[in-house]
Amino acid sequence: MKRIYQNLLEALEDLTVRGYVQSFGLTPAGLYCPLTKQVFTAAQLRIVEAHHFEGDSDVGDLAILYVIETNSGCKGVLIDAYGTYGSSDMGNILRTSKT
Template structure:
C-alpha cells in the first residue's frame, strides 16, 4: 500500500492516472474542452464529458496555495486530466466548464432514480 503522503503528491497522482489510461491532456477554451495533442485535436461540450474523479492539493507552506486535478472521460472514450489552481487564482474558464459537467452529471443521476 502506498504511503498516504506519497499518494497526495500531484506528480504521483498524475503518474497513477496515466498508468490507468488517463493519458490525454485537456484545456478549456471558448466553453469547450480541447485535447492539447496536435495529433488528435478534438473538442467537447460539457454534455460530452464525465468527471471520473478529482483530487485537491494544498501547498505545504500556504493552505491558500491549492490546486485541483480532474480525471475526465469523453463521450468518444478519450481519457485524460486537467488541472487548475483552486480559488482566487483558478482558471475560471476551466472551473466554470467543469461545474457545468458536474451539474449535468447530478441531473442525470436524479433522472435515473
C-alpha cells in the same frame, strides 16, 4: 473507492498507468484533447474524479486535478488552480458536465 494521493506527482503517475494519458487544455468553448484535436463541450465530458492538493510551503498554493473522460473515449486530466485563482471557464464546464 476513491483513491487518496499524497501529492500531485503521485496522482499523475497513477492516473497515467490507469490510462488517463491526455493533458486537456481549457478553452472558452470547452476542453481541448491533443490526441483527437477536438474541443469537447461540457455535455460531452464526464468528470470521473477530482483531487485537491495544497502546496507544502504555501497554503495559498492550491490545485485541483480533474480526471476526465469524453464521450469519444479520450481519457485525461486537467489541472487548475483552486479557489480564488480557479478558472471561471472550468467552473462553467463543471456546472453543466456529467459527474
